[in-house]
Amino acid sequence: MNTQNRRPNMRLHRNLCFAVIDGLHLVFNEGEYADKVIQQLLKRDKRWGSRDRGFVAETVYTIVRYQRLYAEIANVKAPYHRDDLWRIFAVWATLKGIKLPDWKYFTDTPSRKIKGRFDELSKIRKYKESIPDWIDELGVKELGEAEWTKEIAMQNEQADVILRVNTLKTNKADLQLKLQSEDIETEFLPNHPSALKLKERANVFVTQAFKDGWFEVQDASSQLVADYLDVKPGMKVVDVCAGAGGKTLHLASLMENKGQLIAMDIYESKLRKLKVRARRNGVHNIEMKVIDSTKPIKKLHGKADRLLIDAPCSGLGVLRRNPDAKWKLQPEFIENIKKTQQEVLEQYSKMVKSGGKMVYATCSVLPSENQEQVQKFLTTETGQEFTLVKDKKILAYKSGFDGFYMALLEKK
Template sequence: MTQLDHDIGRAIADVTRNGRHLSTVIDELFTAYRPDADTAADIRSRIVEAVRTMPEWLRQRIRAAYGDKATRILEALRSEAPVFIRVNTLKTTDRDALRALRDAGAEPTELEHCLVVARPFGLYRRQSFRDGWFEQQDISSQRVALSMDLAPGMRVVDACAGNGGKTLHMAALMGNRGRIIALDPYAEKLSTLRSRAARAGVSIVEPRAITSTKTVKRLAETADRVLVDVPCSGTGVLRRNPDIPWHLTDASIGELVSLQRDILRRSANCAKPGGLVVYASCSILPEEGPDQIRTFLDQSPFTLESEWASMPDNAPHSGDGFYCAVLRRNP
C-alpha cells in the first residue's frame, strides 16, 4: 500500500466516521499531492464510491418505506446525476442559450422545461454564465416553481430561500414583475442570493433575515403564493452529495420532521385566503413528504390541490428525489 492509498483510506474514514465534508477531504488530498488530471479523477472516484455506501440505518429506513422497490432506489442513489440547466429568460432566449452552450462544446439536449448537458462542462467559467444566462438546477427542483401557478404582479413569500435557486426561478416565471420576500435565518445565504439576483437581472426580490418569530408573523395573510422549501435530510440528492447521510443520524430525522412541521405551520399563515402554499422537500422519506402534509391538513384550514413525487433512477434524464404538495388556503 502506498502513502496515497493510506491517505485515501484515512479521508474516507474522516467522512464516514468523523462527519467531515467530502469536498474538504478531497481538496486536502489534492493540495498535498498536486495530482495530474487522471490521478485526481481516480482519487475522487475512489473516495466518492466508498462514501456512497450509506449507513445501514438509512438503508433500513428506505427498505421499510419502499419494500421491493428499495433495491432499485438504493442503486440509483449511487449513480452520477445528470447536469440540468435552467435558461434565465430574463436575460436570453432558449435559442441563443442553446447556441452558446453548443459553441462551448456542452452538447445540450432540450427537455420539456430545461436543458441537460453532457459531462464534463465548466459552466461557471463561461461568459454566458457570468452574464446571467444560465443556472445549474436539477429538473425536479425546477418543477417546484412551475407548480406554483405564478403570474406577473403577484406577491410571493419564499419562506426558506437559502441561496435563492428557486427564488430566481420564480422571479423569471413572474417576468420580474411583482414582489418576492425571500426569508432565511442565515445572513450569508441571503448575501449569496443578492449576488445571484444581480447577475440574473432580478430586481423584485427582497431578502429578509429571520431574526425572530415576528419576522414571519408580520407577513400574515399578505401573500398570493408561499413557497416552503423546508430543510430536510437531503436523501433525494445523494447522487450529488453522497456524504449527506454521514452527517445525519436516525434520531436527527425525527428532529428535522419536527422542524419542518413548525416551519410549515408558521409560514402557511402568510398566504391570503384563497392563496397557494407549496411545500417542497428534497427527501425521499415519507415522513418528510406525504406524511408531513397529512398531519398538516388535519390541523389547518387548507385543501390539498395536487402533489407529486420524483425518484432518482438510472434513466438518462432522471431528476433528484423530491416531494411537492400544492395547498390552497380555504377562503
Template sequence: MLKTSLNVKSSQLVVNVLKLVLEQGKPLDRGYSISFSGVKLKPEEQARITQVVGDLMRRLNLYCYLANIQLQDAAKNAELLIVLWHEFNGLNSGKLPKASQFKRSEYQHLLTKAKKDEVLWDGCPEWLEKIGTEQLGKAWQAERKALLQPAKRYLRANQLKTTRDELKKSLSKEGIETRVVKGVDSALEVTSNSPLFKSKAFKAGLFEQQDAGSQLVAGAVDAKPGMRVVDACAGAGGKTLHLAGQMQGKGRLLAMDVEQWKLDALKDRAKRAGAHNVETRIIASSKTIKRLKLTADRVLLDVPCSGLGVLKRNPDSKWRDTSERLPVLVKLQEDILQSYSRMVKVGGMLVYATCSIMPEENRQQVDKFLANNPHFTFIEDENITPANTGFDGFYLAKMERISEGA
C-alpha cells in the same frame, strides 16, 4: 468508469478529500473546494478525482468490508481503499501507495460473499435500509439502487437572460455539450466534462447548476410577474432565482432564511443572474413571519429535511446521519409548515417541498397539516423519485388558502 489508473498526485487528493469528509465532518463539496484550492488540475483530472471519491462514498461500507476494515476506520485506511477501488474496477494499482499491502486472495473471498448481500452491494447502511423498507415497502429496493448511481449534471437556463435553446447554442460554442431534458422546460443535461464555472455563459449569468428535479419544484410554484412571492427557506437561493425568472423580474420576491451567510451568497448569485426583484430577509424571530401574515400570493416552503432523495449528490450524508435525526426533522417541518403558512393570503398558494422520498416527511406531513388547518385545501402533489426519473428525489404539494382561518 475510468479507463486508466489514478496517478500518485491524484490519489493523494482523493485521500485528502476523504479525510476532510470522514474525519473533520466537512460536506463533500466543501472537501473538494479545500483540496482543489491552489492546485493546478486539468478539468478531466479533476473529474476523475471526483468520480473516484464519489464512488467510494456511495459504497463506503462495501469497500470497507472488502478491505476488511471497520467503517469508522475508513479515513485512516484511505490509501488502501483507493487501491481496492482500482482492483474492484479492473484497473492496475501497482504504482499507488499501499498497493503492496493489498491481499488479493482475501479480497476475492470477501467479494464473493458481498455479491450475495444486496443491501451491502448497494452501499446502504443498516439504519437507512430499515427506514426505506418501513416507509416505501417494495418500492424501496428500486430507489436504493437508483440512489447508488452517480448524479448527473443539470443546468437551468436563466429566463431573465436567455432561453434553453439559446443557452444550448452558447455552451456548444464554448465546447460544453448538453442535451434537452424531457419534461423539464428549463433544464439541460451536461454530457461533457467541460468546466462549467469558467465559461463565459456562467459569468454572464445565463445559467445555474440545478438538478432537474429541483427545477420541477420551483416550476410548480407558478410565480407570475407582479406577484408577491416568498421563498421562506431559501438557503443559497437556487429555487429563488428560478422564481425570479418566472416573474420576469417584476413583482416582489422575498427570500428568507435563518442563516445570514446563505442569504449573502444568494445576493451575489442574484446580481450575476440579473434578478433585481429579489429581497433577502433574515428570520430573526416569529415576529418576522407575523408581519407578513396574509400578504403573499405564493409561499414556497422547501423545508429542512433528511436529504434522503439526494444521496446520489450527497453520498457522504449516509455515513454521517442516523435514524435518530429523522424525528427531530419531522417535528421541525411540522412547526415550519404551521407557522410559515400564515404568510399565504386568501386565494394564494402554498407549496410544501422536501428533497426526501420518505412519506413521513412528505404526504404524511401535508395530511396532518390539512387536518389541523381547514382554511387550506389540497390541490395536488408529486413524488419525484430517482427510480422513476433519474433525477434527484423530491416531493412537492400544492395547497390553496380558502379563508383566513384562526
C-alpha cells in the same frame, strides 16, 4: 457498483493517490463535507489537468459512496488509520481492474479474495448499496422492499449535470448554441421547460455564459418546484426557506422580475450568496429577510399571494449529490426534522392570504416527511383553511433525476 467500467490500462500517479487518501481522511475521520474537501483538493496542484482533477474528484466520491462495502471487504473499521485508507483504496482499484503499482501500500493486497468478497456482499442490499442498517430498515418500512431496492440503487449513480436557463436574459436554444461555442454539448429534457442536460460532465462555472448569468446549475426535479407554485408577474411571493436561492431565482424569472419576491432564511450567510447570484442573474425584485425572530413572519400574515416552503428534510432524495450525507445522518435527526416540518407548515402558512396558494416541498423520498406531513397539517386548526390541490412524488429510479416531493395547497 458496476465493475463494468474497468480500466486495466490506467496508471496510478502517486500525487493524485495521496490527494485521494488525504481527502478520505478529512471526510471519514474529521467529518468534513465531501464537496468542500474536493474543492480544496482540486486547488492543490496548478499543474493538474482536467483529467487529473476528474480522477481525484470521482475517486473520492466513489469511495465515499461505497465506504461501507469497501471497508467491509478491506476488513477495516472506522476511525481509519492511513494504512486502512490505503487498503480501502486498493479495494476500489482492484474492483475497477486497475493494476496496482509496486508501492509499499499495496504489498499484500489479496486481489482474488477482494473479488470473491465483493461477489458475496453484493447479494446483501445494505452492503451492495453501502448504507447504514437503520436507513435501509427505514427505506423498506416506508417504500416497501421492491421500491426501496430500486431507489437506493439509483441514489448511488452519479447525477447528471442539469442547467436551468435564466429566461430573464436568454432562452434555451440560444444558451445551447452559446455553450456549444465553448465546447459544451447539451440536450433538451422533455417536461422540463427550462432545463438543459450536459451530454458529458464539464466545469460549467468557468464559461462566459455562466459569468453573464445565462444559467444556474439546478437538478431537473428541483426545477419543477417553482413551476408548481403557479406564480404570475406582479404577485407578492414569499420563499421562506430560500437558502442560497436556487428556487428563488427561478421564481424571479417566472415572475419576469415584476412584483415582489421575499427571500427568507434563518441563515444570513446563505442569503448573502443569493445576493451575489441575483446580481449575476439580473434579478432585482428580491428582498431578503433573515428570520431571527417571529417578527418578520408575523408582519407578513395574510399578505402573500404565493408561498414556497422548501422544507428542511433528511435529503434522502439527493444522496447522488451528497453521498456523505448517509454517514452523517442519525435516526434522531429524522425524528426531529419531522417536528420542524410540522412547525414550519404551521407557522409559515399563516402568511398566505385568502385565495392564495402555497407549495410544501422536500428533497426526501420518505412518505413520513412528505404526504403524511401534508395530511397531518390539513387536520390542524391552521391547516383546515387549506385544501390540497395536487401533489407530486418523484423517485430517482423512475425519473432519472433527484427524488423530490411537492404539494400545492390553496387557502380557502
